[in-house]
Amino acid sequence: MDFNRIAALLAGAALYVSAAAITPQQAVDKFAADSMFRHASIGVAVSDVGADTLTAGFAPDQSQVTASTMKTLTSAAALRTLGPDFKFHTRVMLHGTVDGSSLKGDVVIVGGGDPTLGSAYFKDAPDIVAEVVDSLTARGIKKINGRLVVNDSIYPYPAHNGWWQVDDLAWDYGMGLHGLNYSDNRVMLNFNVSGSHLTNVRLVPDVPGLEVVDRLSPGRADNVNVELEPSRPALVVTGTGDPMESYKLRVANPTPGALLVDSLERAMATAEIKVRHRDHAVRFDDGQTDTLTLLVDHESPRLSRIISSLLERSDNMFTEGVLRAVAVDCGRKAPTFADGTQVADSLWRAAGLDTRALFQYDGSGLARANKASARFFTQALNYMAGRKFGGWRLCDLMPRVGVNARIGTLLPGSALSGKVAVKSGSMTDVQCYVGYYPADAPRYSFAVLVNNWNGSRKAVKNRIDQLLLDLFGGEK
Numbered sequence: 001m002d003f004n005r006i007a008a009l010l011a012g013a014a015l016y017v018s019a020a021a022i023t024p025q026q027a028v029d030k031f032a033a034d035s036m037f038r039h040a041s042i043g044v045a046v047s048d049v050g051a052d053t054l055t056a057g058f059a060p061d062q063s064q065v066t067a068s069t070m071k072t073l074t075s076a077a078a079l080r081t082l083g084p085d086f087k088f089h090t091r092v093m094l095h096g097t098v099d100g101s102s103l104k105g106d107v108v109i110v111g112g113g114d115p116t117l118g119s120a121y122f123k124d125a126p127d128i129v130a131e132v133v134d135s136l137t138a139r140g141i142k143k144i145n146g147r148l149v150v151n152d153s154i155y156p157y158p159a160h161n162g163w164w165q166v167d168d169l170a171w172d173y174g175m176g177l178h179g180l181n182y183s184d185n186r187v188m189l190n191f192n193v194s195g196s197h198l199t200n201v202r203l204v205p206d207v208p209g210l211e212v213v214d215r216l217s218p219g220r221a222d223n224v225n226v227e228l229e230p231s232r233p234a235l236v237v238t239g240t241g242d243p244m245e246s247y248k249l250r251v252a253n254p255t256p257g258a259l260l261v262d263s264l265e266r267a268m269a270t271a272e273i274k275v276r277h278r279d280h281a282v283r284f285d286d287g288q289t290d291t292l293t294l295l296v297d298h299e300s301p302r303l304s305r306i307i308s309s310l311l312e313r314s315d316n317m318f319t320e321g322v323l324r325a326v327a328v329d330c331g332r333k334a335p336t337f338a339d340g341t342q343v344a345d346s347l348w349r350a351a352g353l354d355t356r357a358l359f360q361y362d363g364s365g366l367a368r369a370n371k372a373s374a375r376f377f378t379q380a381l382n383y384m385a386g387r388k389f390g391g392w393r394l395c396d397l398m399p400r401v402g403v404n405a406r407i408g409t410l411l412p413g414s415a416l417s418g419k420v421a422v423k424s425g426s427m428t429d430v431q432c433y434v435g436y437y438p439a440d441a442p443r444y445s446f447a448v449l450v451n452n453w454n455g456s457r458k459a460v461k462n463r464i465d466q467l468l469l470d471l472f473g474g475e476k
Contacts, residue, residue: 024056027470031448032058034463036455043449045374046471049442052382054375056471063357063371064449067425068314069432070365070372073358075307076384076394077344078322081329084304084390088114088325090180092132092296096146098139106146107132107295109260111180113154113328114300115321118183118260121309128260128298129267135295136273147277148264150257152179154334155324159254161337163367170228170235174366175252177320182256182263185317189226189249193241207259209233216241226251233258304390308397311423312404316364323363337362353379365425377434377447385442395421395436407433408461415473429453431460437472446471 022030028044031037045060047053054060078086089112096105116122118129159176160169168174175185188204189212196218203210211234216224219240226249227236233255241247253259265275300306303322310318320337323344327335330343341360348355357373384394399405402417406424411417421442422435432449436442448464 021474022470024471027467028056028058030470031463031467036453036459036463037450038454040453041451043374043447044467045378045445045447047375047378047382047445049382049385049436049445052379054378055444057374060375060378061357061373063359063373063376064432064451065368065427065430066365066370066372066449067427067430067432068316068365069377069423069425069434069447069449070360070363070370071311071314071319071425072377072394072398072423072434073348073360073372073380074319074323074326074344074363075311075397076380077326077347078303078307079384079389079392079394080347080387081326082303082322084302084307084392086303086325088112088116088300088321090114090117090128090296090298090300091294092128092135092298094293094295095149098141101140101142103141103144103146105144107144107148107264108292109148109150109180109257109264111150111152111154111178111257113177113179113181113321113324114298115177115181115315115318116300116306117181117298118263120184121313121315122301122305125301126298128296129263131296131298132264133267133271133273136268137271139295142273144268144273144275146275148261148275150180150261152257154179154328156334156336161320161362161367163337163361163369165368167225167227168366170226170252172250172252173316175317176254177317177324178256180257180260181317181321182260183253185253185256186250187253187259189235189237189247189251191237191247193224193243193245193247195243196240198237198241205259206262207233207253207255208262209258210235210253210255212237224249228252228254304392304397311397312399314406314425316366319364320362348380351383353383366427368427372449374447374449377449378445381434381436381442381445381447385436385445395439395442398423398435398439400439408458408463408465410462410465411468414469416468420468420472426457431457431464433464433468437468444472 043064044058046056091110093108095108159178172186191201192199196216198214213236215238222242223239225239323340327340327343332339357376359371361367361369398421401420402412421439425432434447437444
């Protein structure tokens with residue numbers, strides 16, 4: 001007889017008896033009374049989707065820092081305005097005249113704000129570099145008596161949201177959103193340390209014009225930091241480094257246009273297309289009125305795929321790109337980040353929601369100033385639950401427990417595996433979940449927002465997992 005298996009089955013049975021015996025409000029009260037939350041700020045809401053009424057809650061109207069759960073609200077706004085089949089467009093134009101096999105003028109890359117251009121997360125998408133080379137070849141153009149230049153004026157400077165923390169901007173989660181983005185606006189920064197100096201410094205791929213500045217201090221501890229130099233394209237390495245370590249850091253690329261131009265030039269050289277002037281990513285003057293001829297109209301993947309990807313990976317740049325596209329669609333010209341959040345707020349108010357509990361400063365949740373109440377989240381989720389957009393619902397695009405959701409260790413393998421749609425959010429002293437149960441046919445929405453607890457992040461995530469088990473583990 002397998003006593004271990006019997007013990008496991010009995011433990012599971014006890015758990016589900018407990019889940020069935022406890023009321024939703026008792027489950028929430030048990031969670032909130034945990035000693036690790038004595039000094040925390042907590043908001044919990046569990047709502048009946050059909051009735052749009054609160055089933056259980058704890059401080060449901062108190063607004064908390066949201067972290068990346070804000071991405072669900074941005075994704076909802078995008079589905080409502082743009083639709084799931086929306087695509088970003090990046091247009092490549094010939095500026096000048098074609099004389100035989102020569103272009104007398106420039107190749108102009110007009111950014112449309114596409115965050116997915118050249119992305120590693122959409123390897124099946126058309127390659128804009130190959131599209132340009134193939135189109136030039138098809139036209140018989142073998143020489144460009146001009147430059148490859150970028151027009152990224154669809155969005156104003158700067159590329160970073162002013163509410164983001166300065167020490168986030170150089171890292172691979174804090175990259176800016178440009179009018180022209182490329183290769184996820186990320187590069188690898190590789191180097192070694194000798195004494196208090198950098199050695200063997202490499203950017204992979206190399207980005208023309210992007211400097212790496214050595215500001216290391218004496219010391220042997222592994223305490224390296226990277227900052228973005230605001231006055232010029234440069235990554236500044238600070239702190240102290242371990243000479244025994246080979247550093248490979250994923251960092252932000254503040255000049256994605258330069259990387260795209262360099263990639264194009266290399267591909268053109270391979271195809272024996274010569275470029276006379278090799279100035280990287282020069283801004284195109286919109287005032288020029290010479291002939292503009294469309295060479296390539298590059299399309300992004302559909303919005304439904306973009307949203308699914310950004311929610312699963314919690315991609316900040318993708319989300320900001322989606323929010324800006326919403327602002328453009330709603331008539332804002334060269335929209336700022338503030339324009340995007342104002343449009344999103346107006347959409348919720350038009351849906352009948354009270355947005356006084358929503359304090360939104362970006363689309364992604366990276367701004368610590370973002371706050372929302374648990375009740376507001378469930379009201380927004382309830383609104384979206386019964387609405388299809390081209391056959392897609394928000395819940396269809398959200399991560400699933402036990403499949404691709406970033407959660408604790410208790411839910412995967414439990415009775416709720418595959419049955420809960422959830423978006424998590426985390427930053428220093430913040431851990432949040434929002435979502436639906438059941439995932440495929442939501443009857444309940446929930447939001448659990450925890451700020452400033454005592455203990456480990458793993459422990460608080462498991463406490464939230466247990467709360468969801470107590471709430472839904474006994475559901476039939």
